[in-house]
Amino acid sequence: MSNIFIWGRKNLYPTTGQGIISIAIVSLVGLVLWNFLPWSIFNAVWVADNSDVCRQAGGACWAFIWEKLYFILFGFYPAEERWRAWLVLALFLGGILYSGRSKSWTLSLIVVWLGLVVSMMLLLNGTLLGLPTVETSYWGGLVLTIILAMTGIIFSYPFGVLLALGRANQRLPVIRGICVSIIEIIRGVPFISLLFMASLMLPLFLPSGFVIPKLVRAIVAVIIFSGCYLAETVRGGLAAVSRGQYEAAQSLGLSYWKTMGLVILPQALSKVIQPTVGSFISLFIDTTLVVIISMYDLLGAARAAASDSAWLGFAREAYVFLALIYFAFCYTLSKYSRRLEKDILTKKVH
Amino acid sequence: MAPVQTTNKTSIIKITDLDFFYGDTQALFKINLTIAKNRITSFIGPSGCGKSTLLRCMNRMYDVIRNTKASGSILFDNNNILQTSTDVTGLRRRIGMVFQKSNPFAKTIYENVVYGLRIAGENKKSVLDQAVEESLKGTSLFDEVKDRLNESALGLSGGQMQRLCIARAIAIKPDVILMDEPCSALDPKSTAKVEELMLNLKKDYSIVIVTHNMQQSSRISEYTAFFLEGRLMEKDTTQKIFTNPSKKETEDYITGKFG
Numbered sequence: 153m154s155n156i157f158i159w160g161r162k163n164l165y166p167t168t169g170q171g172i173i174s175i176a177i178v179s180l181v182g183l184v185l186w187n188f189l190p191w192s193i194f195n196a197v198w199v200a201d202n203s204d205v206c207r208q209a210g211g212a213c214w215a216f217i218w219e220k221l222y223f224i225l226f227g228f229y230p231a232e233e234r235w236r237a238w239l240v241l242a243l244f245l246g247g248i249l250y251s252g253r254s255k256s257w258t259l260s261l262i263v264v265w266l267g268l269v270v271s272m273m274l275l276l277n278g279t280l281l282g283l284p285t286v287e288t289s290y291w292g293g294l295v296l297t298i299i300l301a302m303t304g305i306i307f308s309y310p311f312g313v314l315l316a317l318g319r320a321n322q323r324l325p326v327i328r329g330i331c332v333s334i335i336e337i338i339r340g341v342p343f344i345s346l347l348f349m350a351s352l353m354l355p356l357f358l359p360s361g362f363v364i365p366k367l368v369r370a371i372v373a374v375i376i377f378s379g380c381y382l383a384e385t386v387r388g389g390l391a392a393v394s395r396g397q398y399e400a401a402q403s404l405g406l407s408y409w410k411t412m413g414l415v416i417l418p419q420a421l422s423k424v425i426q427p428t429v430g431s432f433i434s435l436f437i438d439t440t441l442v443v444i445i446s447m448y449d450l451l452g453a454a455r456a457a458a459s460d461s462a463w464l465g466f467a468r469e470a471y472v473f474l475a476l477i478y479f480a481f482c483y484t485l486s487k488y489s490r491r492l493e494k495d496i497l498t499k500k501v502h
Numbered sequence: 503m504a505p506v507q508t509t510n511k512t513s514i515i516k517i518t519d520l521d522f523f524y525g526d527t528q529a530l531f532k533i534n535l536t537i538a539k540n541r542i543t544s545f546i547g548p549s550g551c552g553k554s555t556l557l558r559c560m561n562r563m564y565d566v567i568r569n570t571k572a573s574g575s576i577l578f579d580n581n582n583i584l585q586t587s588t589d590v591t592g593l594r595r596r597i598g599m600v601f602q603k604s605n606p607f608a609k610t611i612y613e614n615v616v617y618g619l620r621i622a623g624e625n626k627k628s629v630l631d632q633a634v635e636e637s638l639k640g641t642s643l644f645d646e647v648k649d650r651l652n653e654s655a656l657g658l659s660g661g662q663m664q665r666l667c668i669a670r671a672i673a674i675k676p677d678v679i680l681m682d683e684p685c686s687a688l689d690p691k692s693t694a695k696v697e698e699l700m701l702n703l704k705k706d707y708s709i710v711i712v713t714h715n716m717q718q719s720s721r722i723s724e725y726t727a728f729f730l731e732g733r734l735m736e737k738d739t740t741q742k743i744f745t746n747p748s749k750k751e752t753e754d755y756i757t758g759k760f761g
């Protein structure tokens with residue numbers, strides 16, 4: 153008991169000023185919990201056949217989430233093929249666990265994830281595996297969000313790195329100019345308009361009869377948009393590598409591209425791990441915007457579920473549930489990036 | 503102290519009428535100079551007189567700077583290296599360089615030393631091991647680091663890092679080593695080590711060193727070239743330059759009257 157007291161005194165009340173702030177914060181948190189806990193737990197309904205039970209209870213209706221779980225996870229994916237979507241989630245978790253081992257932290261990790269996302273898409277679509285075809289327009293929910301985020305991250309990263317390298321290259325002014333224009337134009341445009349452009353205008357430029365699935369168009373928009381922001385992050389990393397490293401590599405007889413690829417880039421990229429993962433997190437969150445081109449990703453599916461007339465009025469529960477999922481993902485990512493950075497910094501070896 | 507040599511037969515680099523421009527500003531004017539084989543040549547002169555620039559001409563390091571132009575000729579192995587057809591990466595493997603600020607890679611000590619070899623396609627462990635031992639012994643670093651070859655080079659002291667960079671440069675067995683103020687960031691003890699190292703190296707390599715330290719120049723080099731405002735004022739044996747220079751400017755600089 154006295155230990156707790158000493159700890160509390162030291163950490164919450166070191167000086168009067170800080171103590172007052174601590175008290176204010178603790179009471180605020182307490183107030184929120186005081187109101188939130190009864191709703192979310194004590195008075196909540198966990199299982200129910202229909203919404204009437206929930207309405208009488210007055211607490212949160214988690215039965216609603218339970219009822220709509222498949223829709224939130226998989227969208228309109230056909231019920232009899234759901235095992236494939238489950239498998240995709242399993243693959244995804246497997247990938248996360250695999251990436252968590254510090255032994256796996258090499259560039260080949262990108263290849264692993266590329267393999268994963270390709271298998272996921274093959275599995276979801278099914279045609280090539282001899283399974284019944286499920287068109288991309290039926291993909292939805294968490295699975296769609298994962299696919300969008302994964303392809304977005306895997307492709308926007310190399311794309312961003314290439315843009316940054318192109319921008320840094322003094323010797324090819326044309327390429328440099330192109331890269332600068334792409335980066336500046338895309339960064340000057342909101343993501344929503346890029347999405348609209350990809351979904352509405354892109355088909356106009358294509359020969360008629362040539363249809364690109366909406367999913368692919370959305371992914372392309374995500375990659376281009378996120379790639380341009382990543383390019384700026386990477387540029388910061390490139391600028392932070394000292395000129396001496398460049399000269400050392402050149403004086404040992406490395407060509408320009410070997411200098412960049414083997415010496416400069418690895419250092420530059422590891423200097424900006426945190427902001428890079430920050431970009432990944434915003435990419436993950438930005439994918440929710442595909443709702444506006446009527447795709448049912450995690451957010452879209454949850455909103456659609458909340459507007460089911462049999463279960464009207466439980467949007468709050470849906471959003472809390474979503475918040476938990478998004479938080480779990482983003483927190484894992486940022487935790488991961490901190491470990492990765494620490495690991496690289498202590499080893500001082502790239 | 504220096505054995506007097508006739509430069510003609512024993513020269514390794516011959517610079518003729520070299521002009522060099524950064525954009526529109528000319529940094530070197532009509533340089534004529536030969537670098538002696540297996541000897542140490544030092545470049546001295548006030549800041550901004552073009553010593554580094556000339557050094558960078560000799561292995562085409564100026565290529566990395568935009569809008570630079572060199573004319574005249576620099577003969578190395580019977581080729582004018584200023585020609586655009588020169589294989590620059592090959593040239594830099596034969597004319598190595600050590601910089602003022604040590605710049606080890608963020609890799610292990612071992613990997614730093616063998617980096618140039620690996621790039622040249624050498625991957626045999628026995629060869630690499632031997633190169634590491636030889637180069638580190640050559641820079642008298644071996645005993646200090648032999649138990650931590652697989653630790654990061656960034657954990658070394660400043661002097662050790664600089665010697666590691668020299669080891670990295672000699673691991674690929676160049677013919678010439680260019681050193682741009684290699685000791686300016688080192689304490690006297692490390693400086694003494696690097697100087698001793700240079701004296702050892704010259705039996706296998708030709709060395710050109712830029713230095714602001716007159717004592718250093720007179721201690722280690724056989725030949726000294728004095729530059730002023732982009733021009734070579736005087737080049738002779740170190741002994742002559744320091745005891746009996748033929749130009750007034752040289753004398754003023756050496757005696758510390760300016761620069």
Ligand SMILES: Nc1ncnc2c1ncn2[C@@H]1O[C@H](COP(=O)(O)OP(=O)(O)OP(=O)(O)O)[C@@H](O)[C@H]1O
Nearest residue numbers: 524527529547548549550551552553554555556567
């Ligand atoms: N990258 C560059 N672009 C333009 N001008 C340059 C560049 N590098 C050097 N110069 C100019 O060329 C001249 C010679 O510079 P250099 O670096 O060769 O001098 P230095 O003799 O090595 O001087 P220090 O002893 O200070 O190192 C200087 O006037 C300098 O301003």
Ligand SMILES: [Mg+2]
Nearest residue numbers: 553554555682
């Ligand atoms: Mg200089």
